[in-house]
Amino acid sequence: MLQLTLLLKIHTFFILSMSSCSFDGSSQLSAYERKRLKNITENAKFFASLKLHESAARLHKIATKVPSHITKRAKPKKAEDETVRRRSMRLQRVEPSGVPMPEIPAQPEAEEYPRVPAGPLSMVPENQMEDNKLTEEILTTWTRITSLNSMTLSEDNVKKVVKNRIYSMAIHPSESTIFVAAGDKLGQIGLWNVTEEGAHVFIPHNYPVSCMYFSPFNPAHLLSLSYDSLRCGDVTRAVFDEICRSEESFSSFDFLEDNASTVIVGHWDGNVTVVDRRTPGTSSELSANIGFKRTRTVHVHPVNKQYFIAAGSVDVCIYDVRYLKSNGNKPVSSLDGHPKSVASAYFSPVTGNRVVTVCADDKLRTYDTSCLSSTVAALSTVRHNNNTGRWLTRFRAIWDPKQEDCFVVGSMARPRQIEVFQDTGKLLHSFYNVDYLGSVCSINVVHPTKNILVGGNSSGRLHVFKE
Ligand SMILES: *[C@@H]1O[C@H](CO)[C@@H](O)[C@H](O)[C@H]1NC(C)=O
Ligand SMILES: *[C@@H]1O[C@H](CO)[C@@H](O)[C@H](O)[C@H]1NC(C)=O
Ligand SMILES: *[C@@H]1O[C@H](CO)[C@@H](O)[C@H](O)[C@H]1NC(C)=O
Numbered sequence: 001m002l003q004l005t006l007l008l009k010i011h012t013f014f015i016l017s018m019s020s021c022s023f024d025g026s027s028q029l030s031a032y033e034r035k036r037l038k039n040i041t042e043n044a045k046f047f048a049s050l051k052l053h054e055s056a057a058r059l060h061k062i063a064t065k066v067p068s069h070i071t072k073r074a075k076p077k078k079a080e081d082e083t084v085r086r087r088s089m090r091l092q093r094v095e096p097s098g099v100p101m102p103e104i105p106a107q108p109e110a111e112e113y114p115r116v117p118a119g120p121l122s123m124v125p126e127n128q129m130e131d132n133k134l135t136e137e138i139l140t141t142w143t144r145i146t147s148l149n150s151m152t153l154s155e156d157n158v159k160k161v162v163k164n165r166i167y168s169m170a171i172h173p174s175e176s177t178i179f180v181a182a183g184d185k186l187g188q189i190g191l192w193n194v195t196e197e198g199a200h201v202f203i204p205h206n207y208p209v210s211c212m213y214f215s216p217f218n219p220a221h222l223l224s225l226s227y228d229s230l231r232c233g234d235v236t237r238a239v240f241d242e243i244c245r246s247e248e249s250f251s252s253f254d255f256l257e258d259n260a261s262t263v264i265v266g267h268w269d270g271n272v273t274v275v276d277r278r279t280p281g282t283s284s285e286l287s288a289n290i291g292f293k294r295t296r297t298v299h300v301h302p303v304n305k306q307y308f309i310a311a312g313s314v315d316v317c318i319y320d321v322r323y324l325k326s327n328g329n330k331p332v333s334s335l336d337g338h339p340k341s342v343a344s345a346y347f348s349p350v351t352g353n354r355v356v357t358v359c360a361d362d363k364l365r366t367y368d369t370s371c372l373s374s375t376v377a378a379l380s381t382v383r384h385n386n387n388t389g390r391w392l393t394r395f396r397a398i399w400d401p402k403q404e405d406c407f408v409v410g411s412m413a414r415p416r417q418i419e420v421f422q423d424t425g426k427l428l429h430s431f432y433n434v435d436y437l438g439s440v441c442s443i444n445v446v447h448p449t450k451n452i453l454v455g456g457n458s459s460g461r462l463h464v465f466k467e
């Protein structure tokens with residue numbers, strides 16, 4: 001605390017001395033400015049008496065050791081000191097007599113201007129005491145443009161994996177093998193090891209496979225949902241277990257806990273149900289009317305797992321699963337502004353502080369959900385043609401699981417492409433390849449740790465963009 005106070009004082013001192021330099025005469029100074037100048041001089045004397053010049057350098061050294069997450073720190077005016085020092089050194093070395101000057105003693109210099117050590121150094125900005133956020137941004141931009149530009153599509157990485165229109169996809173977390181599952185309109189699930197020639201098709205459902213995830217707890221489990229059933233494909237037992245069954249009304253699901261033992265399921269009729277995978281039988285634990293005409297997607301908050309977001313006809317609301325009851329449920333938050341049917345709403349992957357929605361009014365919207373007030377207005381709105389029409393699956397905008405502020409969505413634009421937006425609504429990148437991507441990819445999935453994007457079109461074809 002004492003160090004901080006001192007630093008602040010030093011900072012004030014330097015700022016004051018700088019601003020005093022910008023006056024070139026005291027004749028035009030107002031009385032106020034004169035008083036201020038007098039104060040400054042007195043301050044300067046005071047600090048000089050404390051020999052703070054030296055302590056400033058020492059404190060700077062201490063401060064640079066402070067972890068970089070501490071932002072907004074006062075900073076000694078180093079650059080100015082440096083020029084002064086260099087000038088004086090040059091003056092000393094270029095003696096008109098030509099007599100070489102003795103080396104300047106290294107010790108005090110070393111103390112004031114610490115040398116960069118050998119070996120790897122962490123990428124901490126020189127001006128780290130000012131605003132870390134800006135530096136983080138430049139590094140993020142650097143990483144982002146590098147990885148996005150490095151991801152390309154080749155002929156080998158395009159394959160028809162299922163017979164019909166793709167309704168959902170999942171990617172296995174493995175970093176060594178790109179392993180993708182695609183679910184189609186006929187209830188088929190195609191599994192594809194991308195380095196292999198062929199895909200392998202299974203038929204665990206009778207209706208469109210509208211939602212699919214590898215279990216975050218055990219990736220030997222592939223959970224898939226169709227209108228009438230939620231199944232868990234367990235590769236260790238080579239069986240697609242049935243977890244839950246209903247009357248043709250399931251639309252989507254998500255895991256409520258890290259251990260994936262309970263799930264929330266959205267229904268086309270608007271209700272949501274909570275399903276515990278461990279209870280025997282295929283019925284749900286709780287059916288709750290949330291007042292929706294239709295629930296298209298449900299998604300659980302990545303941190304506060306009691307919250308889930310449901311999106312339906314024109315409703316996008318966040319609920320607390322702990323207070324769900326059969327009827328009379330009130331949302332924690334409503335995400336306003338959707339005049340037409342909403343295709344999807346998902347929380348950002350790390351903090352859940354953002355939500356992105358796709359609406360039939362041709363708009364993508366993001367919301368700030370860092371604090372959940374009863375209504376939340378859109379943070380950004382982007383025009384985005386969603387007129388996929390009758391034969392193509394509707395677009396769903398999904399977040400890149402590796403980044404907090406970046407989402408991926410299919411596009412009607414030509415050449416055919418998959419777009420990446422920032423949460424601000426700025427288009428960051430378009431993935432296209434005129435030779436190998438010739439159709440609209442309505443459904444996309446991004447690898448959780450690697451730079452891999454898979455786009456699925458409406459006749460079962462997958463396109464893998466990778467490094
Ligand atoms: C000068 O310093 C005095 C005492 O610290 C302070 O009250 C006053 O506001 C200062 N005046 C100016 C112009 O900075
Ligand atoms: C995926 O296919 C490649 C090529 O056939 C093979 O070498 C690799 O072992 C497969 N990966 C797994 C995990 O089976
Ligand atoms: C899963 O996690 C929840 C909440 O953390 C806990 O109550 C439950 O017992 C866990 N289930 C298993 C099978 O570990």
Ligand SMILES: *[C@@H]1O[C@H](CO)[C@@H](O)[C@H](O)[C@H]1NC(C)=O
Binds near residue numbers: 269271289327
């Ligand atoms: C929705 O849930 C409520 C409460 O469990 C139930 O009474 C109602 O029948 C359900 N609606 C439909 C369409 O299943």
Ligand SMILES: *[C@@H]1O[C@H](CO)[C@@H](O)[C@H](O)[C@H]1NC(C)=O
Binds near residue numbers: 359360361362387389
């Ligand atoms: C957006 O897409 C939906 C579904 O395909 C369609 O019904 C709607 O007309 C489209 N919006 C506009 C403004 O064309």
Ligand SMILES: *[C@@H]1O[C@H](CO)[C@@H](O)[C@H](O)[C@H]1NC(C)=O
Binds near residue numbers: 437457461
């Ligand atoms: C999917 O992609 C394949 C290969 O590019 C193409 O032949 C097919 O027409 C596409 N399907 C749709 C519905 O666009």
